[in-house]
Amino acid sequence: MSFCEAPEQxxxxxxxxxxxxxxxxxxxxxxxxxxxxxxxDKFQDKFVQKMMEMCQEMTGHMHMIYEENSDEMQLQELSKVLENCSKLQNELLEASQALSRLKEDLTMIHKSD
Incomplete structure (x- = not known):
């Protein structure tokens, strides 16, 4: 090997x-x-899974609130119905008393004839 070849190598x-x-x-x-x-990819999978869990939890919570609101609305409706029943009962009592007075008046008129 010559001197010139060594640097090339x-x-x-x-x-x-x-x-x-x-x-x-x-x-x-x-x-x-x-x-x-x-x-x-792992992060995205975990993120999507966590978001789905949170959405399911939120949906469950919303249904619970809907049920509570529904129960409250039903109680309000029941309260209105009971209030109407009470008013009707008072009206029936007044009508019954009026009929009793009318009967008494008719009985007195019939006796006086």
Whole structure:
């Protein structure tokens, strides 16, 4: 080997080393990207799952509130019905008393004839 050939061989080894290091860097970058994608996918799956759980919990809570409101509305309606029944009972009592007085008046008129 001559003096001139040695630097070419060293530079070709240097280029080969640089090429190999560049390939390793590209592989490392690609591996890192794959790992990042897996982490993002896992995060997205967990996030979607958590959101679904929260939506189901919120839906359950809303149904419970709807039922409570429904019960309250039914109680209000029942209260109105009972109030109307009470008014009707008073009206019937007044009508019954009026009929009793009318009967007494008719009985007195009939006796006086």
């Amino acid at each position: 060293n530079s070709s080894l240097g280029i080969e080393d640089i090429r190999r290091q560049a390939e390793e860097l590209v592989e490392d970058i690609n591996q890192s990207r794959s790992n990042d994608q897996r982490v993002r």
